[in-house]
Amino acid sequence: MADNPLTRESNRTEIKMIEQQYIDLFLQSRTDLDAHSVKGMNKHRDAAFETFKQIGFPTSKLEDYKHSNIARAFDASLELNLRNVPVEVNPYDAFKCDVPNLSTYLYFLVNDRYYDKVEQKEPLPGGVFAGSLRAFAEKYPEQFDAHYAKIADYSDNGLVAYNTMFAQDGFVVYVPKNVAIEKPLQLINILQGKENLSVNRRILVIAEENAQVKLLVCDHTLDDGRFVVTQVTEIAAAASAQVDVYELEENSREVVRLNNLFSEQQERSVVITTGMTLHNGYTRNNYRYRLLGKHADVHAGGLAICDKDQHIDNFAFLDHSVPECTSNELFKTVLQEESTGVFCGKILVEKDAQKTLAYQTNRNLVTSDRAKMFSKPQLEIYADDVRCSHGLTTGHLDEEAQFYMQARGISREEAELMLMVAFTRDVVDMVRVPALQERLMTLVDKRF
Numbered sequence: 001m002a003d004n005p006l007t008r009e010s011n012r013t014e015i016k017m018i019e020q021q022y023i024d025l026f027l028q029s030r031t032d033l034d035a036h037s038v039k040g041m042n043k044h045r046d047a048a049f050e051t052f053k054q055i056g057f058p059t060s061k062l063e064d065y066k067h068s069n070i071a072r073a074f075d076a077s078l079e080l081n082l083r084n085v086p087v088e089v090n091p092y093d094a095f096k097c098d099v100p101n102l103s104t105y106l107y108f109l110v111n112d113r114y115y116d117k118v119e120q121k122e123p124l125p126g127g128v129f130a131g132s133l134r135a136f137a138e139k140y141p142e143q144f145d146a147h148y149a150k151i152a153d154y155s156d157n158g159l160v161a162y163n164t165m166f167a168q169d170g171f172v173v174y175v176p177k178n179v180a181i182e183k184p185l186q187l188i189n190i191l192q193g194k195e196n197l198s199v200n201r202r203i204l205v206i207a208e209e210n211a212q213v214k215l216l217v218c219d220h221t222l223d224d225g226r227f228v229v230t231q232v233t234e235i236a237a238a239a240s241a242q243v244d245v246y247e248l249e250e251n252s253r254e255v256v257r258l259n260n261l262f263s264e265q266q267e268r269s270v271v272i273t274t275g276m277t278l279h280n281g282y283t284r285n286n287y288r289y290r291l292l293g294k295h296a297d298v299h300a301g302g303l304a305i306c307d308k309d310q311h312i313d314n315f316a317f318l319d320h321s322v323p324e325c326t327s328n329e330l331f332k333t334v335l336q337e338e339s340t341g342v343f344c345g346k347i348l349v350e351k352d353a354q355k356t357l358a359y360q361t362n363r364n365l366v367t368s369d370r371a372k373m374f375s376k377p378q379l380e381i382y383a384d385d386v387r388c389s390h391g392l393t394t395g396h397l398d399e400e401a402q403f404y405m406q407a408r409g410i411s412r413e414e415a416e417l418m419l420m421v422a423f424t425r426d427v428v429d430m431v432r433v434p435a436l437q438e439r440l441m442t443l444v445d446k447r448f
Contacts, residue, residue: 015071019056022074023049026165029082036084037168040137044149048164055158067342067374068284068313070159073228073256078198080166081111089192089222091115097188097218097248102435104186104216105130111191112201113169125179133170133202143174147206151234152262159286160260163200163230170202173213177238180212184244184433189219189231191255196226203233207241207269214244214433221252233261237269239293244272246431248440253281253310260286267293274430276440277304277312278447287316291325291353302331303427305447306339306371313342318360320353323383329360332427334420335371346378347388354383360390365423367397367416420448 026033026049034042057071058064081087091108107130108115114132129136137144154161171187191199207213221227237243243263251257257280263271275285289298304312318327333341347358364373377390397419405415421444428440 014075015056015059018071018075019052022162023053025080032082033166033168036082038134038137040141040144040148041134041167044164048154048161051154051156051161052158052165055156055161057158057162064315064344067340068311070258070284073258073282074198076226076228077196078226078228079193079195080198080200081113082166082168084113084168087111087113087192089190091118091188091190097186097216097220099436099439102184102433102439104184107131107171107185107187109171109187109189109201111193111197111199112167114171125181127176127179128181129172129174130185131172133172133204134168136172136174136204140174143206147234147236148204151236151264152232152260157260159230159258160232163202163232163260166198167200167202167232170204172204172206173215174206175208175211175213177208178210181214184214184216184436186216186218189217190222191220191227191229191251192222193225193227194223197228199227199229201229201231203231205233205235205243205245207237207243209238210240211238212242215246216436217245217247219247219249219251219257221255224252224254226254228256229258231257231259233259235261235263235271237263237265237271239266240268241266242270244432246436247273247275249275249277249283250279251281252279253308255280256282258284261288263289263298265289265291265293265296265298268295269293270297272299272430272432274301274303274427275314276302276427277306278443280306280310280312282311284313285315287314289318289327291318291320291327292322294322294324296325298327299430300327300329301427301430303424304332304341305334305424305444306341307336308339309337310339312340314344316345318347318358320347320349320356320358323352323354323356325353326357327359330427330430331362332424333364333373334423335364335366335368335373337368338370340371341373343374344376344378345390346380347390349379349381349383349386349388351382354385356383356386356388358386358388362392363423364394365397365420366394367420417448421445
C-alpha cells in the first residue's frame with residue numbers, strides 16, 4: 001500500500017508542533033473570529049481553546065483512534081476563511097443530490113458558511129426555523145444557548161474543541177412542539193476553494209415535544225484542492241419527538257472528513273441516523289448517542305463502499321442511562337483494492353437501565369487480499385435485566401451463491417455485483433423515505 005501520512009505512527013513532538021500552529025492562529029485571529037460570528041458561538045471559544053491546548057488532536061496512540069491518526073490530517077498548509085470572504089459559486093451547479101419524485105426544502109452550506117440566496121418555493125410550517133446558525137442564535141437566543149455546544153461536549157474531545165474554536169456559522173433546524181414537517185429538509189454541503197482549506201461546520205437539530213423532522217445531508221466536492229473538514233452535528237429530541245438524519249458522502253479523494261454526531265433523547269423519542277459513504281478520501285465518523293428518557297428508541301446505521309486507498313472509520317458509542325430503552329446498530333463496509341475499514345462500537349448499559357434492549361451488528365465484505373478491516377464490537381453492562389447482543393462477520397463474497405447464480409446463466413461479474421448490492425440493502429432500508437431509498441440503491445449500484 002502506498003505511504004499515507006495519516007497511517008504513520010505519531011511522534012508527540014511533531015504533533016505538538018502541528019497543534020501549536022492552530023493555537024497561534026487562534027490567538028492571532030480572535031478578533032476576526034468574533035467579528036464574523038455571533039455572541040452565542042463566541043462565548044464558547046475560550047473554554048474550547050483551553051481544552052484544545054490540554055489534549056490537542058487525537059492520535060493513533062489513543063485506543064479509540066488506533067487505526068486513524070487524525071492529528072496527521074492537519075500537518076499541512078491549510079487556510080481558514082475567518083473573515084468570511086465570499087466564495088464565488090452557484091450551488092445549483094453543484095447540486096448532485098437530486099432525488100426524483102422527492103420534494104424537499106433545499107439549503108446549502110458552502111464550505112462552512114450558510115448560503116442565504118436560496119428562496120423556498122413554499123413556506124415552512126408555522127414556528128419552524130431552518131437556516132443560518134448565526135441568524136438562529138440572534139433570533140432564538142434561549143433555544144440556541146440551551147443546545148449549542150451542550151450536546152457536543154468538547155471537554156474531552158480535541159476535534160470538537162477545535163471545531164468550536166473556529167466555527168463561525170452553520171445550519172440549524174428548529175421544530176417547535178407538536179409540529180410535524182411532512183417534507184424532508186435537504187442540506188447540500190459544498191466544498192470549493194483554490195487553496196487547501198480547513199473547513200469547520202456546525203449542524204444543530206432541535207425537535208421539541210412531539211415534533212417530527214427528517215433531514216438529508218449531502219456532501220460534494222467541486223475543486224481538486226485538499227480539504228480537512230470537521231463537522232459537529234447536535235441532535236436534541238424532546239419527549240415523543242421523531243428525528244431522522246441521513247448523511248450521504250460523495251467527496252473527492254483529497255477530502256479528509258472528520259464527522260462528529262451527538263444525539264440526546266428524552267422519553268418516547270425516536271432518532272434514526274444513517275451515514276453512507278460512497279465516495280471519499282479519508283473519513284472518520286464519530287457517533288455518540290445518549291438515551292435519557294424511558295422508552296426512547298434509537299436506530300444507528302452506517303454503510304461505506306471503499307476502493308483504491310480510501311479509508312473509513314466508524315466509531316459508535318451508545319449510552320443507555322435509563323430503563324426501558326431500545327437501540328439497534330447496523331454498520332456495513334465493502335472494501336475493494338487497497339482500502340481500509342475500521343469499526344468500533346460500544347454499548348454502555350448503566351446500573352439503573354433495566355429492561356434495556358440493545359443490538360449491535362457489524363458486517364464487512366472484503367473483496368481484495370490487499371484490503372484491511374479492523375472491527376471491535378463491545379458491550380459494557382451494569383444492569384442484570386437486559387437483552388443485549390452484538391454480532392460481527394468479516395469475509396468474502398459467498399462462493400456458493402455465486403456458483404448458484406452462474407449455474408442459472410448469470411455471468412460471474414453480474415453475480416458479484418448483485419451480491420454486493422444485496423449486501424447493502426438492509427442499511428438503505430433504514431431510510432424512512434421511499435423515494436430516497438430508491439435513489440440510494442441506484443447510487444450504490446452505480447458505485448459498484
